[in-house]
Amino acid sequence: MRFPVAFTVGLATAFASLASAHTCFTTLFINDVNQGDGTCVRMPKDGSLSTHPIYGYDNPDLACGRDGNIPVAFTCPAPAGAKLTFEFRMWADLSQPGAIDAGHKGPIAVYLKRVSNITIDSAVGPGWFKIYEEGFDTATNMWAVTKLNASQGLLSINLPSGLPTSYYLIRTEMIALHNVTSNAVSPQPYVGCAQLFIQSSVPPETAIPSEKTVSIPGHLSPSDPGLNFNVYRGEGKESSYRVPGPAVYFPTAPPGNNKAQNPTIQQTDGLIPDNCLVKNANWCGVEVPRYTNQAGCWASAENCWNQLEVCYKTAPPSGNKGCRVWEEQKCKVLQQACSSGQWQGPPNEGQKLTAVVDSPIPGGKLPDPVNAGQQGEVVSGGGGSSSGSGNTGGGQATTFIVSTTSAVPTSVVTSSPTPIPNDEVAPTPTVSPPPRGGKGKGYRPHCKSTRKQQQRRWVVYEPMA
Ligand SMILES: *[C@@H]1O[C@H](CO)[C@@H](O)[C@H](O)[C@H]1NC(C)=O
Numbered sequence: 001m002r003f004p005v006a007f008t009v010g011l012a013t014a015f016a017s018l019a020s021a022h023t024c025f026t027t028l029f030i031n032d033v034n035q036g037d038g039t040c041v042r043m044p045k046d047g048s049l050s051t052h053p054i055y056g057y058d059n060p061d062l063a064c065g066r067d068g069n070i071p072v073a074f075t076c077p078a079p080a081g082a083k084l085t086f087e088f089r090m091w092a093d094l095s096q097p098g099a100i101d102a103g104h105k106g107p108i109a110v111y112l113k114r115v116s117n118i119t120i121d122s123a124v125g126p127g128w129f130k131i132y133e134e135g136f137d138t139a140t141n142m143w144a145v146t147k148l149n150a151s152q153g154l155l156s157i158n159l160p161s162g163l164p165t166s167y168y169l170i171r172t173e174m175i176a177l178h179n180v181t182s183n184a185v186s187p188q189p190y191v192g193c194a195q196l197f198i199q200s201s202v203p204p205e206t207a208i209p210s211e212k213t214v215s216i217p218g219h220l221s222p223s224d225p226g227l228n229f230n231v232y233r234g235e236g237k238e239s240s241y242r243v244p245g246p247a248v249y250f251p252t253a254p255p256g257n258n259k260a261q262n263p264t265i266q267q268t269d270g271l272i273p274d275n276c277l278v279k280n281a282n283w284c285g286v287e288v289p290r291y292t293n294q295a296g297c298w299a300s301a302e303n304c305w306n307q308l309e310v311c312y313k314t315a316p317p318s319g320n321k322g323c324r325v326w327e328e329q330k331c332k333v334l335q336q337a338c339s340s341g342q343w344q345g346p347p348n349e350g351q352k353l354t355a356v357v358d359s360p361i362p363g364g365k366l367p368d369p370v371n372a373g374q375q376g377e378v379v380s381g382g383g384g385s386s387s388g389s390g391n392t393g394g395g396q397a398t399t400f401i402v403s404t405t406s407a408v409p410t411s412v413v414t415s416s417p418t419p420i421p422n423d424e425v426a427p428t429p430t431v432s433p434p435p436r437g438g439k440g441k442g443y444r445p446h447c448k449s450t451r452k453q454q455q456r457r458w459v460v461y462e463p464m465a
Pocket residue numbers: 100101102103104105145146149150
């Protein structure tokens with residue numbers, strides 16, 4: 001009879017990065033709380049391309065970046081009006097400091113798209129609206145990209161207070177114009193998205209006015225003056241620079257109705273499970289089965305290593321710190337217990353692994369929202385008092401009646417948001433099963449952009465007496 005004796009071999013493997021760095025949105029903070037590197041973020045899977053721009057105005061990757069069509073497991077809850085901070089890195093895993101390559105200059109915008117099902121939505125297509133933009137700031141004589149770099153790659157904005165309760169994709173768009181000249185017209189768009197559930201006092205029946213929205217791709221045109229601006233020969237025209245894309249739409253909840261309390265629908269998709277012992281991006285380690293004998297102990301150890309393998313394989317370019325915590329504090333501890341004959345377990349059953357997995361905040365603090373106090377069109381039709389007046393008036397009035405359905409008493413609203421027509425559905429990601437344990441089994445962490453030394457693990461099965 002064979003019993004597995006598993007042990008690990010740490011093997012230093014230096015990955016030379018082939019990538020030339022520009023920038024990548026890696027990390028979201030909600031009301032100053034770090035959601036964790038990569039958590040809720042649809043990041044490119046290939047680390048060597050994770051910081052690259054997206055070329056081609058009809059490229060579907062303009063929506064949420066490379067692999068941005070593929071949903072991630074977690075969706076972060078955010079109250080309406082919340083402060084959101086986006087962290088941009090020149091090296092997705094912070095193996096080297098820096099937010100964006102030297103010399104990049106241009107505008108930044110933030111978009112939202114309401115989605116009816118975040119677990120399948122590809123992000124591509126209609127429904128995107130812009131909630132924030134900045135081009136050239138004449139007060140500081142700086143482009144938005146330069147200002148972002150000066151604030152250590154951290155951009156804070158407030159969400160509008162008047163968004164209907166729903167799932168959303170939030171999208172950052174930075175356009176670098178440093179290479180736009182009369183000879184070589186090639187602005188560089190950098191985009192990234194995160195999955196949000198926004199809770200507000202505005203009921204889900206309230207629609208986003210379609211005239212405020214655009215399709216992505218499709219919202220940029222090669223002839224747009226904002227994409228053909230020569231940043232070296234601006235000759236003072238920077239003050240009239242217009243950020244490409246639609247006008248900002250920033251709906252505000254009616255006075256006295258801006259509490260994010262008693263949301264009419266609750267988040268059900270993308271919740272981080274309570275039994276998550278340690279998290280890495282959109283992966284969670286959960287406790288291994290309880291055991292009372294030697295075979296059970298090894299089976300649970302195997303369970304632990306199998307979870308670890310998924311963690312490393314799915315770790316986005318922002319890194320695998322949480323996987324390493326799971327490896328050190330769970331799998332190795334468990335294996336040690338099995339090896340030393342402690343066949344009742346698991347040790348520290350159900351305890352959260354408390355090791356710090358968050359990366360340090362560049363500069364040590366988050367900036368204030370750049371759009372604090374911004375007022376938008378007031379949304380009405382909330383709280384079951386919808387006027388039933390049908391469509392919007394086209395936005396001339398300050399009060400914006402946006403109900404599209406007849407009044408629904410709030411107390412009975414439990415339905416999911418009205419599906420958005422033409423919402424494209426993402427292809428089902430193909431998940432290849434992890435290889436099973438065996439002699440010479442090797443693990444290579446997914447992130448290619450890292451210059452840090454990575455660990456490989458071998459599990460070797462040996463006959464036991
Ligand atoms: C960003 O800041 C760093 C450090 O101050 C500087 O070396 C780099 O050139 C800046 N990049 C941009 C795009 O302004």
